[in-house]
Amino acid sequence: MTARAIGFGAGLGTEPQVQPGRGAPDDVPVVSVESVTKRFGEVVALDDVSLTVGAGELVGMLGPNGAGKSTLLSLVGGQRRPDAGAVRLVGADPRDASARVSLGVTPQETGLPPTLKVREVVEFVGRHYPHRVDTADLLGEFGISDLARRQTGSLSGGQRRRLAVALSLVGRPRVVLLDEPTTGLDVGARQALWAAIRRYHADGGTVLLTSHYLEEVQELAERVVVIDRGVVRADDSLDAILARVALHRVVVRSSAPLDALPGVVRSERSPATTGSGRLDRFELYTPDADALVRELVTSGVTFSGLEIRGASLEEAFEEMVAVPDGSDGTSGTSGTNEGSAR
Numbered sequence: 001m002t003a004r005a006i007g008f009g010a011g012l013g014t015e016p017q018v019q020p021g022r023g024a025p026d027d028v029p030v031v032s033v034e035s036v037t038k039r040f041g042e043v044v045a046l047d048d049v050s051l052t053v054g055a056g057e058l059v060g061m062l063g064p065n066g067a068g069k070s071t072l073l074s075l076v077g078g079q080r081r082p083d084a085g086a087v088r089l090v091g092a093d094p095r096d097a098s099a100r101v102s103l104g105v106t107p108q109e110t111g112l113p114p115t116l117k118v119r120e121v122v123e124f125v126g127r128h129y130p131h132r133v134d135t136a137d138l139l140g141e142f143g144i145s146d147l148a149r150r151q152t153g154s155l156s157g158g159q160r161r162r163l164a165v166a167l168s169l170v171g172r173p174r175v176v177l178l179d180e181p182t183t184g185l186d187v188g189a190r191q192a193l194w195a196a197i198r199r200y201h202a203d204g205g206t207v208l209l210t211s212h213y214l215e216e217v218q219e220l221a222e223r224v225v226v227i228d229r230g231v232v233r234a235d236d237s238l239d240a241i242l243a244r245v246a247l248h249r250v251v252v253r254s255s256a257p258l259d260a261l262p263g264v265v266r267s268e269r270s271p272a273t274t275g276s277g278r279l280d281r282f283e284l285y286t287p288d289a290d291a292l293v294r295e296l297v298t299s300g301v302t303f304s305g306l307e308i309r310g311a312s313l314e315e316a317f318e319e320m321v322a323v324p325d326g327s328d329g330t331s332g333t334s335g336t337n338e339g340s341a342r
């Protein structure tokens with residue numbers, strides 16, 4: 001089943017995947033968050049956060065556990081009210097049900113009625129929308145046609161996740177909020193889901209997604225918003241975010257103490273021996289990889305296996321959420337965690 005078959009592309013005699021603006025002028029942001037603060041008791045989940053998402057943008061939100069990403073999505077989706085500031089969804093209050101007709105949501109966890117069959121759930125959700133996608137076509141798009149007659153209670157975690165994301169698109173929304181859409185999926189299922197998200201976006205859909213997979217954000221997003229401890233630390237194009245990381249990584253093997261070379265600002269040394277003796281693996285971080293390679297060559301040390309790599313989103317992310325020494329009572333950890341560095 002191709003995207004066009006369910007009307008992702010307009011002009012084929014099928015309805016477009018994304019419905020037009022329902023009276024909202026095109027220059028009205030699809031999502032507008034203005035100076036929003038949200039507290040849960042003592043916890044300030046969002047602290048004066050502002051974010052505007054225009055029609056057709058695909059925005060990836062990154063942040064460590066507890067950063068405030070899901071809270072932000074819940075405000076945009078109208079499930080919660082901010083303590084201060086304003087949230088608009090296509091110009092309207094997202095707590096107003098009529099505004100949410102433009103919206104599809106996949107929360108981090110989806111409770112599906114266990115005794116309903118997959119196609120019954122799609123029918124049920126689809127009937128809340130005036131211009132829904134055909135059930136068989138939607139299931140085909142997400143590669144789960146063979147599950148149509150299965151009760152949702154019998155689905156595997158990955159199958160449930162695919163269904164949950166499919167449900168967000170059943171109403172041909174203008175915008176979808178996807179909270180960690182591919183968590184728990186294997187590589188094949190993740191790629192298939194990315195393809196469906198890309199097709200929705202290519203047809204004009206707006207996407208705001210959170211992810212702990214930096215690879216996912218790097219693959220999908222054009223714009224990256226980094227949130228940490230309730231504050232937006234960065235909001236820029238993917239390229240601009242990557243360019244913020246001035247450091248390059250030079251990987252090389254040698255028995256000499258290369259971490260002392262001029263221009264090395266950070267290094268990691270992994271001791272190793274080969275048949276011909278000691279040959280440690282160095283990861284040398286430097287703002288100027290060319291100059292460091294010149295140093296390596298002119299220093300006369302023996303080395304092998306030279307590799308040079310530019311910044312990755314992971315490095316950019318870790319730098320942006322890094323806690324300065326002592327400011328949180330720790331010794332300067334990056335503020336990331338196992339999940340966010342996957």
Ligand SMILES: Nc1ncnc2c1ncn2[C@@H]1O[C@H](COP(=O)(O)OP(=O)(O)OP(=O)(O)O)[C@@H](O)[C@H]1O
Nearest residue numbers: 040043044045063064065066067068069070071072
């Ligand atoms: N209903 C709630 N009651 C109390 N505290 C909450 C509630 N919801 C969220 N919080 C707190 O608000 C902060 C932000 O949580 P949130 O779920 O938005 O983070 P997140 O960035 O989505 O994290 P994760 O990546 O782990 O899903 C956390 O400290 C969390 O414990």
